[in-house]
Amino acid sequence: MKKNEELSILEKALKRFAEALAVNARVTPIAIDGAIQRFEFCYELMWKVLKKTLLTRENIDIQSPRQVLQQAYTIGWIQDEKLWLKMAQDRNLTSHTYQEELALNIYRNLPDYLQAMQKVCDNLKKPLS
Numbered sequence: 001m002k003k004n005e006e007l008s009i010l011e012k013a014l015k016r017f018a019e020a021l022a023v024n025a026r027v028t029p030i031a032i033d034g035a036i037q038r039f040e041f042c043y044e045l046m047w048k049v050l051k052k053t054l055l056t057r058e059n060i061d062i063q064s065p066r067q068v069l070q071q072a073y074t075i076g077w078i079q080d081e082k083l084w085l086k087m088a089q090d091r092n093l094t095s096h097t098y099q100e101e102l103a104l105n106i107y108r109n110l111p112d113y114l115q116a117m118q119k120v121c122d123n124l125k126k127p128l129s
Contacts (some may be wrong), residue, residue, distance in 0.1 A: 053124055
């Protein structure tokens with residue numbers, strides 16, 4: 001898969017994530033679950049796109065999501081390291097969203113996570129200078 005294809009897939013996933021958060025109906029368990037699921041997809045896709053971009057642009061080969069995020073922060077692709085570390089922590093907790101309070105806490109963070117991911121995606125679309 002080419003870089004532009006990966007970014008295109010990431011953009012589409014982020015749009016779907018935004019759609020899940022834009023639902024103005026009552027916050028129901030199914031709406032929360034759906035938004036969290038889309039967050040999971042986007043997070044996984046985001047770190048993998050960052051990993052490949054680090055390799056192709058910077059010749060840096062890193063395997064773990066946490067190291068990828070740290071390197072992306074060091075390079076300047078990610079602006080708010082604390083938010084991204086919290087995002088990674090929440091992603092690791094999403095398998096426990098059957099715990100309603102935990103699910104609601106993660107759900108409340110999703111708009112900030114979406115915005116951060118959109119910024120990174122926009123940064124990655126910029127040509128190399």
